[in-house]
Amino acid sequence: MEKIKILIFVVLSGVFLLQETPARNPAANGLKELPVKNFCVVIDPGHGGKDGGAVGNKGTQEKNVVLDIASMLAKVLVDNAGRNYKVVLTRAEDKFIALEDRITFANQAEGDIFISIHANASESRNDNGFEVYYNSLATDDALTNVARRENAGAAERKDPQPTDSMFVLWELAQNEFQKESMNFADAIQAGVETAVSKPGENGKKYLMRNRGVKQAGFAVLRGVRMPAVLVETSYLSNENDENNLRSPEFKEKMVEGLFEAIEKIAGKINRRQDGLK
Ligand SMILES: [Zn+2]
Numbered sequence: 001m002e003k004i005k006i007l008i009f010v011v012l013s014g015v016f017l018l019q020e021t022p023a024r025n026p027a028a029n030g031l032k033e034l035p036v037k038n039f040c041v042v043i044d045p046g047h048g049g050k051d052g053g054a055v056g057n058k059g060t061q062e063k064n065v066v067l068d069i070a071s072m073l074a075k076v077l078v079d080n081a082g083r084n085y086k087v088v089l090t091r092a093e094d095k096f097i098a099l100e101d102r103i104t105f106a107n108q109a110e111g112d113i114f115i116s117i118h119a120n121a122s123e124s125r126n127d128n129g130f131e132v133y134y135n136s137l138a139t140d141d142a143l144t145n146v147a148r149r150e151n152a153g154a155a156e157r158k159d160p161q162p163t164d165s166m167f168v169l170w171e172l173a174q175n176e177f178q179k180e181s182m183n184f185a186d187a188i189q190a191g192v193e194t195a196v197s198k199p200g201e202n203g204k205k206y207l208m209r210n211r212g213v214k215q216a217g218f219a220v221l222r223g224v225r226m227p228a229v230l231v232e233t234s235y236l237s238n239e240n241d242e243n244n245l246r247s248p249e250f251k252e253k254m255v256e257g258l259f260e261a262i263e264k265i266a267g268k269i270n271r272r273q274d275g276l277k
Contacts, residue, residue, distance in 0.1 A: 038086040039266045041077055042111035044220065045070035045089065046118040046150065049096030054121030054149075056236035058246070062119040063094065065245045069233065070117050072255045080259070083266055099151070103223030112269055113184060113262065114228035116220050118150060119245060121237040128238040129209030130196075132188045133230040134181035135221035146232065147216040180227035184265045185213040188231060191264070192257030200249045207240055227265070231258070 045066040047053035053062030070089060077085040088109040090102040106114050120131070133146075189212060196208045211232075221228045233254060234241035244250040 038084050039270065040086040040088060040109060040111045040113075041262060041266075042088045042090065042106040042109055042114045042224070042226070043070045043074055044102050044106070044114065044116040045091055046116060047096075048091050048094055051096050051152075054119050054236045056242035056245070057125075057239065058242055060236055060242050060246055062121075062236060065119050065236070065251075066117040066233070067091070067094065069251055069255060069258075072251060073115075073117075073258050076255055076259045077262065083263065085262075085266075099220050100223070102220055106224045106226065106228075111224070111226045113180075113265060114221075114224045114226050115184075115188075115258070115262075116218070116228070116230040118230060118232050120146065120232040120235045121149070122235055123237075125237055125239070128235045128241045129211040130189075130192060130234055131211035131232045132185040132213050133216050133218060133221070133232070134185045134213070135178070135228065136215035136217050144214075144216045147218050150230070151217075151219045177225070177227040180265070180269065181221075181229055182213070183268065184227050184261065185229045187261035187264045188229060188258060189213050191260035192254055195253045195257035195260065196250070198253065200253070204249070206244055206247070206250050206253065208234065208244060227269070 045063075047063040047066065049063075051063065053066070055061055071092070074087045074089055077087050088105065088111060090105050091097050102116075120127075189210065193208075193210050196206050199205050218230050221230055234245055236242050236245065
């Protein structure tokens, strides 16, 4: 019975349209069309609509910053001359979307990887930096303050709530991808650190503390059937970090780092799919 309920929930949720960008078509460039494997990246800009997420002292809203970064990343992936990326955004505008729907979108798109993009906030204005999470399979102890805040969107839904057993099934699915999620998180941490530490135009240097890779119980990461990470880009509650997130150049650097990490993990996953190590 529980399984039937879950199926009904998935089918009902599936009527929302995914916002896709088309994969590049080699034939359009006059090249002979070869069977090209797509690598599908699901990008999940956090929050949206009535859920603004964190807000900085200068009024910067998390929902807008993360949509900027997500859109820039989507463009870099689709425009790249190498791999054939298919990009799916869980939202491409300022719109509220429940966490459960984001999960359903990602799974129906059969994404190869999932990246949720957020900005952090803390009561202490000294807290700063960039961190990357992958899912913890533990439950209670994994509910850090950050995860609690980011999970809040899951309770906003009025239609059927996922049952506990649904979360259990999701967790089992995610277990399979734990190692690749960890590798992806490591690649992002390294990629973004390298990209951001390069001076910008006019030699501008961006200070960004690297808080490293962590595990926590994020609802959105539990449900997706693919390697998945959640990136906390920086703290909007910190003055330097908020200024960084307001800078188009800083965001470009962050996107460059995310792109490098995706390239790396896409290579690994494609090799695994081909049965190579
Ligand atoms: Zn958030």
